[in-house]
Amino acid sequence: MTSFAEDFTALSAIGATARGGVHREAASDADAAAHEWWAGRLAAYGFRVVHDGAGNQFGLLETTPGAPYVLLGSHLDSQPCGGRWDGAYGVLAAGHAALRVARRRAGGPPPRHNIAVVSWFNEEGSRFTPSLMGSSVHAGLLDAATALDARDLAGARAGDLLAAQHRLGGPGTGAPAVSDVAAYAEIHVEQGRVLEETGTTIGLVEATWAAHKFAVTVEGEQSHTGATRMHERRDALLGAAHLTVLARELSDRLSTAQAPLHTSVSQLTVEPNSPVTVAREVRLHLDLRSPDEAVLERASALLAERVPGIEDAARVGIRVVRTHHWGVRPLPAAGVDLAAGCADRLGLTHRRMMTLAGHDAIPMNGVVPTVLLFVPSVGGVTHNEGELTHDADAAAGVDLLTEVLDRLVDGVPVG
Amino acid sequence: MTSFAEDFTALSAIGATARGGVHREAASDADAAAHEWWAGRLAAYGFRVVHDGAGNQFGLLETTPGAPYVLLGSHLDSQPCGGRWDGAYGVLAAGHAALRVARRRAGGPPPRHNIAVVSWFNEEGSRFTPSLMGSSVHAGLLDAATALDARDLAGARAGDLLAAQHRLGGPGTGAPAVSDVAAYAEIHVEQGRVLEETGTTIGLVEATWAAHKFAVTVEGEQSHTGATRMHERRDALLGAAHLTVLARELSDRLSTAQAPLHTSVSQLTVEPNSPVTVAREVRLHLDLRSPDEAVLERASALLAERVPGIEDAARVGIRVVRTHHWGVRPLPAAGVDLAAGCADRLGLTHRRMMTLAGHDAIPMNGVVPTVLLFVPSVGGVTHNEGELTHDADAAAGVDLLTEVLDRLVDGVPVG
Incomplete structure (x- = not known):
């Protein structure tokens, strides 16, 4: 098994720009290559990879047949000349946290919930409007047909590109519906300077702007x-x-x-x-x-x-x-408290905060119990090739997500 | 022989838009089709059609071997969703004025100068920068290689498009050099409201803004x-x-x-x-x-x-x-006086004025003696599908250009 850091390096090479960023807009060749690469990693790790009808790519770890899923994820698409961490960090963190929990639990009694990781389609919205597209469809807030009909400024249709890239699953492929999801957790780079300025490793998102x-x-x-x-x-x-x-x-x-x-x-x-x-x-x-x-x-x-x-x-x-x-939308307090307790046990500094940017957790929040976590962004630089999160912070975030997931699979309530 | 009005109707159909304008940007398919159509008309009228190395299309009427040319012309390219009159009027007016003078002089002694009409490449500059491209190359103000290397926002190269459209002539095709031009005259729609507001048919351009x-x-x-x-x-x-x-x-x-x-x-x-x-x-x-x-x-x-x-x-x-x-650039006073006299003889109201817009006459002015004439634009509307010049004014302009040319071929000095 390759490490989180090795996987992150490999992923960052797909659609890499000369100045250290990635250019991987939704349904571009680079975005398709990133998804194909990640599907290969997931399969090698023992996940079953499936797509839903909106271009979302799931990796399933089923230990408890018929049980709901704890879903972890983020997105692999980027802004034009964007950063390496935005979204991609959360997808790989989800996969590695899931694997760690699965190994920790191997041989023990099956947990209450299954685990799924997801890479949502078109979070960025730079090429196809609206942003948060795949997660909004999954959450039932956006019609799949409307999403697939989105066109970029050159007239290319999202659904046509996804079909050509074999990224559209039909009914019966086993992609979890939102009603199959017991809880959703996402970790993301902050894209601001609050954590850095306060010397804090973990942001616990209480609400969205x-x-x-x-x-x-x-x-x-x-x-x-x-x-x-x-x-x-x-x-x-x-x-x-x-x-x-x-x-x-x-x-x-x-x-x-x-x-x-x-x-x-x-x-x-x-x-x-x-x-x-x-x-x-x-x-x-x-x-x-x-x-x-x-x-x-x-x-x-x-x-x-x-x-x-x-x-x-x-x-x-x-x-x-x-x-x-x-409006201002709170995330469940129980999830914030759960993550705070996990961070304390890991010895990670943390603070409660709001998110200014949109994330896939926002459409999911309110539909299923949702946890949203941040790690620091150097200088708050984001949507920019200079975006950076230090390795130690990235690793701490994976550790925390692992602990949170370890509790969620047992059905600890978060909302 | 078809009339000016018939030719204008036929030309306006090439690249026509639903709202009565034309969309005929430089080196587009519609621009190439317009030039091909006009070359056919010129050939049918007895002109010899040649291209120079910058995409300018000439029609030559040689009555006096080896003599310089009086050159008349304007441009066939348009703005995106532009008007039918801008440029196209001057090209067809040039052709018809030339024919009338040739017929009037047929059987008489050969005039001092030959006649050439020209459709300059890329006057508009909407697709390729700079504007006034072909006339600037002809006047020696812009290098042909630089002009042909211009690229549109999508990356297409002007020279490649012109070559594919068989609109580039080499040395020896007989296209007149600027040193072969004794005088240049152009008629254009005003693109302003001065003539309309003052009830004047003809504008005699004294200077450029x-x-x-x-x-x-x-x-x-x-x-x-x-x-x-x-x-x-x-x-x-x-x-x-x-x-x-x-x-x-x-x-x-x-x-x-x-x-x-x-x-x-x-x-x-x-x-x-x-x-x-x-x-x-x-x-x-x-x-x-x-x-x-x-x-x-x-x-x-x-x-x-x-x-x-x-x-x-x-x-x-x-x-x-x-x-x-x-700077403010005067046109030769002798040319303004000549045209004023011709207008008087035709009973056409006229006024001296400046031009706000750029025209191919501007690069030519200062290099060869140049005359620039205007006919009224309804409401001053231009670079717009609603551009309009009344038929009577268009016809009066052709009459005037004919009289001016009839004097220029005899070598009446204009500057």
Whole structure:
């Protein structure tokens, strides 16, 4: 059996970039190769590998026929020129924690639950919208047909790519349904600096930040960048620029030390994107996130209040569609307490915290009892080739996940 | 022989869009088809059709062996979802004016000059940078090899496409060099509202607006739109947005009724363009144009002055490279006077004016004596499928170009 560190090195080579990251967007060749490699490792370790109808890849360790599963996992896809740890760490940690528990229990009485590890399809959402796609389908929050119909900016359909990569299972392949899952646990790199700044090894996620996400279309009129008079232009790109500046201004105005407001504009598409043409349409994503729902409501209200002024200034029409609206969502306290006790026994420092980023644990939380754990990210660098988690922290996280799983398979309640 | 109107209808069908425009970017299939169709018409009319080494297509009417040419022309390529008149009008007007003069002179003494009509390659610059490509090569202002090496955003090379379309001629094909050109005349739709608002049929272009064009790169750092703290972000898209808003502000601050300043940001490329990633790099075009060079210098200075503040606000680096720097450039007064006289004889109202937009006549001007004429654009609408010039105005323009050419072939000096 290869070690966690050996597996992590091997996986990091798939889709590796020159600057130490990975470029492994969902359903790309590199993503398919990573899944094929991981399926091979799982099979060699004695897992039965199956796929569900949404591109999620499961490894099953069945010791107790017919029993529910404790499910551990994360994702193997990355952002464009992303980091090696984001998601990939959690998938390999899940596999190695499962193996350790299975060995520890070998020869003893069968545990109450079976074990499954999962690599969720398209957590990142960089290529296909929405993010958290595979876990959302599994949790019953997103229709599988809708997910498979997602297309990237070049028009490629997620379902077609997955089918060509033999990553779609039908009914009867044995992939666990969410109703077969007794509990879900995930470990992830923090993607922030709290653990590093406080000298803490383990983050115990108590709740997720609230988030409002918007799909925005700015509609102008195509004209000539030179000849058209300024006051006659209806410049969609100018409207988009005002929205981008406004998003930052919302954060500057409404953030407090206790309740920061994170805002962003991203994935901007300009039509037509010619050097001598005033843009007729710009589409973009605008996100607002905060640990305080009241701050978020104020931000959404201020955004709505300011849009008509931007429409007037740029002589454009702006359509704002709210695509996501999450409140602050707690994770089960019993799971946090369980993980805290395990960390204490391992001598690992820990602190309770919230997650700012989305993770596959978020759609699972609320549907099944869910535990979400963090290990430190150096400098908080993430969605970047420079992302780094120290080996000792990564190993500590696998140790902790092992202990948590060892209790979950006995049916210790976490929510 | 088909009429101008019949030819214009036939040409407008090539690359036609559902909303009445054309989508015929340089070296696209539609652009190649338009050139093939026009070569067929020219050949049928008795022109000898040849290509030069930069994708420019000439039709030659040689009545006086060894004599220089009077060259008339414009371009057949369009913006994405552009208008039918922009460029195409001038090419067909050139062909029909040439034919009329040739017939009028048939059987008489040979005129002093031969006649050539030209369709310049890639005037628009929407797909391949720079614009005015073919005419700039012909005028000796741009190296042919550099032009042919231009690549579109998808990586296709202009020279490879032209070669596959049999649109590259070598030495010895007989394409006139600029040293063989005695005078150049072009007629174009105004792309503005001055003629319409003043009830004038013909614009006599006395000078071109000054223009400064910049290629701008905004360099940030890739990070997470949710997790990264706001004050730690280095958001290239935010920097680009501030520049876009600044460009408009320059116009608002520095424009006067006598000396407007036209500004634009266009062709924005975001890396990586993921919905959950703070952009690490944005590239864009920023243009400043004015009939007053002093206003333009003030605008360029204010832009340079404001860039450091934007770098600080968005924590980005901004590189501004000036790619074009044209002063106000007069066209020869003798050519304006000649055309004014012809318009008077035809009973056409006319006014002297400047051109805001770039035209192939601009690189030719200063290298050979050049005349540039306008006909009205309805509502000034241009670079838009709704572009329109009334049939009567289009016909008047062909009449005028015919009269101007009839004098130019006799060697009437225009500059």
